[in-house]
Amino acid sequence: MFERAYRGREYHGQSSPNADHATAIHAVPKPPNSMLEVEFAQLSDTGRVRPHNEDYAGSVQPETLERARSHGWLFVLADGVGGALQGEVASRTAVNSMVANFRAAPKEEPLTSLLQKLVQKANAAVFEAALASGTAGAGMATTLVTCGLRYDRAVVAHVGDSRCYLIRNGEAKVLTRDHTVATEHASMGLLSEQEAAESDTRHVLSRSLGGGLFVGVDIADHQLLAGDALVLCSDGLHGAVSTKEIAETLDPGAHLENAAQKLVELANERDGSDNVSVQLIRIRSVERVGMYRGRPYKLR
Numbered sequence: 001m002f003e004r005a006y007r008g009r010e011y012h013g014q015s016s017p018n019a020d021h022a023t024a025i026h027a028v029p030k031p032p033n034s035m036l037e038v039e040f041a042q043l044s045d046t047g048r049v050r051p052h053n054e055d056y057a058g059s060v061q062p063e064t065l066e067r068a069r070s071h072g073w074l075f076v077l078a079d080g081v082g083g084a085l086q087g088e089v090a091s092r093t094a095v096n097s098m099v100a101n102f103r104a105a106p107k108e109e110p111l112t113s114l115l116q117k118l119v120q121k122a123n124a125a126v127f128e129a130a131l132a133s134g135t136a137g138a139g140m141a142t143t144l145v146t147c148g149l150r151y152d153r154a155v156v157a158h159v160g161d162s163r164c165y166l167i168r169n170g171e172a173k174v175l176t177r178d179h180t181v182a183t184e185h186a187s188m189g190l191l192s193e194q195e196a197a198e199s200d201t202r203h204v205l206s207r208s209l210g211g212g213l214f215v216g217v218d219i220a221d222h223q224l225l226a227g228d229a230l231v232l233c234s235d236g237l238h239g240a241v242s243t244k245e246i247a248e249t250l251d252p253g254a255h256l257e258n259a260a261q262k263l264v265e266l267a268n269e270r271d272g273s274d275n276v277s278v279q280l281i282r283i284r285s286v287e288r289v290g291m292y293r294g295r296p297y298k299l300r
């Protein structure tokens with residue numbers, strides 16, 4: 001059973017020289033003052049039924065303190081859809097586009113405007129990949145959830161039903177709202193939350209990357225506290241594992257690699273019909289700054 005559950009596991013996220021396996025721990029050398037310090041682990045698994053893993057994840061960690069302040073960290077996870085191998089192409093194209101453009105971004109561009117642009121570029125990249133592959137590419141699309149970290153802020157952007165959770169003081173809360181037909185119907189009052197959670201349309205995306213030249217991106221800025229954890233995941237995880245269980249798995253003593261493994265294992269035990277991917281980010285400390293017109297200044 002165990003072997004079956006883990007067959008076909010793949011590690012993604014080979015996006016930086018020090019992060020070419022799933023469980024890399026990212027930390028910038030400690031400067032004299034307190035600053036943002038981040039620990040990270042990720043895992044992507046094919047599940048027990050599907051022949052391919054159409055999920056894909058990547059990250060960018062700053063190599064220097066200066067880079068931590070001018071750019072920060074980027075995490076991104078995508079769940080591809082489309083016939084044949086198109087879903088895999090879509091999610092990989094989107095993640096690689098985000099990673100490359102984050103690296104190439106100008107210094108100190110506010111994360112909200114930067115992520116907005118990067119997601120639009122990733123959308124265009126998937127759209128073009130679909131066009132380039134002709135009829136085979138029809139319907140090629142992907143979800144995307146991404147999180148940028150700098151100083152004491154997390155900016156979260158998403159399209160589709162991949163989610164970001166914030167875990168603080170043992171409680172998890174979803175920072176994203178799924179772009180699915182069921183959720184849209186619930187927000188219009190056509191379905192109750194309960195009906196939406198059980199509806200057949202809960203897996204039907206109302207927005208995705210790659211469907212057109214432009215995409216509506218939901219984006220929000222959150223303050224971080226030391227001890228917070230962020231979880232990015234595909235629906236293979238949140239469809240099978242509850243918010244409460246995610247919070248419990250991420251208790252402050254938990255080793256991130258073990259927590260990632262536990263979550264994937266739990267999703268596979270319960271369901272296993274979909275690919276399961278998770279990125280776990282723990283905030284060890286933050287750098288508190290004030291912001292004036294999008295620029296940071298030191299707080300005394």
Ligand SMILES: [Mn+2]
Binds near residue numbers: 234235236274275
């Ligand atoms: Mn999925």
